Amino acid sequence: MIDYLIVGSGLAGIGFSEIALKNSKSILVMDNNSQSSSRIAGGLYNPVILKRFSEVWQAQEQLAVMNEFYSVLENKLKIIVDFKKPILRKFFSIEEQNNWFSASDKVALAPFLSTELITKKYSGIDSPHNYGEVLHTGHVDTALLLEKYREYLVSNNLFLKESFDYELLELIPVGIRYRNMEARHIVFAEGFGMHGNPYFKYLPLDGTKGELFIIKAPELNLDVIINTSVFILPLGDDLFKVGATYNWKDKTNSVTEEGKQELIDRIKEIINCDFTIMEHFAGVRPTVKDRRPLVGTHSLHPAIHILNGLGTRGVMLGPSMAKALFDTIENDIPLDYSIDIKRFIPKSQR
Numbered sequence: 331m332i333d334y335l336i337v338g339s340g341l342a343g344i345g346f347s348e349i350a351l352k353n354s355k356s357i358l359v360m361d362n363n364s365q366s367s368s369r370i371a372g373g374l375y376n377p378v379i380l381k382r383f384s385e386v387w388q389a390q391e392q393l394a395v396m397n398e399f400y401s402v403l404e405n406k407l408k409i410i411v412d413f414k415k416p417i418l419r420k421f422f423s424i425e426e427q428n429n430w431f432s433a434s435d436k437v438a439l440a441p442f443l444s445t446e447l448i449t450k451k452y453s454g455i456d457s458p459h460n461y462g463e464v465l466h467t468g469h470v471d472t473a474l475l476l477e478k479y480r481e482y483l484v485s486n487n488l489f490l491k492e493s494f495d496y497e498l499l500e501l502i503p504v505g506i507r508y509r510n511m512e513a514r515h516i517v518f519a520e521g522f523g524m525h526g527n528p529y530f531k532y533l534p535l536d537g538t539k540g541e542l543f544i545i546k547a548p549e550l551n552l553d554v555i556i557n558t559s560v561f562i563l564p565l566g567d568d569l570f571k572v573g574a575t576y577n578w579k580d581k582t583n584s585v586t587e588e589g590k591q592e593l594i595d596r597i598k599e600i601i602n603c604d605f606t607i608m609e610h611f612a613g614v615r616p617t618v619k620d621r622r623p624l625v626g627t628h629s630l631h632p633a634i635h636i637l638n639g640l641g642t643r644g645v646m647l648g649p650s651m652a653k654a655l656f657d658t659i660e661n662d663i664p665l666d667y668s669i670d671i672k673r674f675i676p677k678s679q680r
Contacts, residue, residue: 331505331512332356337494338519341371341472341644342637344479345652346517347488348403353660358511359483362493364523370542370613372561372573373470375646377442380419380464380557383433387622387668389442392646393466399649400470407482411475417467417555418448420600421459430462442466454550454603461556469555469563470645494520496528505633515659519637522581522614524624530636533624533674537614538641539580541589542573549603560596569608572597574642585610617641623651626671627659635659636671 333355336343343359350357375396377389386392400412421427427447434443448461483489500507505514522537524530548568556562563571575589590610597605616639618624624639637655640647657663667673 333514335513335516340521341648342519345648346637349652349656360490360494370611371472373472373645376417376467378464385438392650395650396646407478409478411471414468415555417464417557418461420461420558452552454601456602515633517635521616524638529628529634534619536617536619537581538617539577539614540574541612543593543607544609545570545572545605546608547605581614583612585612615641623669624671625651625655625669629675
């Protein structure tokens with residue numbers, strides 16, 4: 331019998347896998363590659379919601395757990411995936427500047443919003459109103475991280491590339507049985523694939539499709555991340571990742587002409603140089619209407635757990651949410667009610 335069978339190897343799945351291994355627990359991870367949102371994600375981490383100039387929920391705590399998590403993985407896998415890089419918010423008016431400085435006076439936002447205007451001029455971008463700098467930001471190369479972590483799992487016989495068949499899951503007195511294996515616990519970290527899960531499909535996971543580009547722009551000279559209506563992330567060799575759109579109706583991983591045109595229009599609002607689209611890709615983010623993750627244990631089956639709903643902030647949320655789930659399973663530490671799936675169970679059934 332192993333300790334944990336983990337279904338899914340995106341940011342949520344590897345987050346839980348790593349904390350379980352760190353605590354000397356035995357694991358097996360299953361994935362069929364059907365969910366792509368973690369692999370194609372922009373990978374940005376940013377403690378401020380720039381659209382509303384508000385703090386990300388529990389930003390300080392998430393950053394602390396996140397920094398340690400990626401540092402440990404970089405050493406373990408012998409790769410570099412965490413790139414500390416400023417995020418600049420391009421201002422389009424004096425009014426936006428004023429809103430920035432008003433926000434920077436708030437106690438919760440003061441650690442994250444610089445009060446010094448960035449006046450540097452970047453070739454390829456007109457910026458008559460300059461930029462504001464968000465602090466403690468950067469990006470994680472999620473594609474490389476997930477690829478190398480899967481290689482690590484495979485090399486240690488901890489990975490099965492196959493689809494999970496819910497009909498074969500049996501409940502036994504000491505945990506679960508799946509085919510010829512037994513585990514004390516099973517953790518579903520399936521992203522948008524949760525909609526096919528009979529144990530948790532009642533939860534309000536409302537996937538949001540995002541489309542992104544890789545563009546080539548030789549005249550654009552950036553060593554920072556620009557974030558306005560879209561982000562522009564420098565990758566080197568005149569390549570930039572740009573995204574993302576938000577579509578709440580289309581739940582497919584297929585790129586669209588509508589998404590393509592929306593991204594082109596938004597890019598042209600920010601830069602004034604030519605660019606070529608090198609790649610166009612899409613994925614469905616596992617978002618929740620109340621903007622909080624889905625973490626916890628099934629109300630009737632104590633061996634069945636979920637780690638999902640990381641939405642657009644999986645890089646920041648994943649490590650701390652994995653830790654929260656592990657702590658509640660192994661150490662009986664209560665989950666914050668705002669992330670606990672119990673919030674969606676009627677009080678009469680809790």
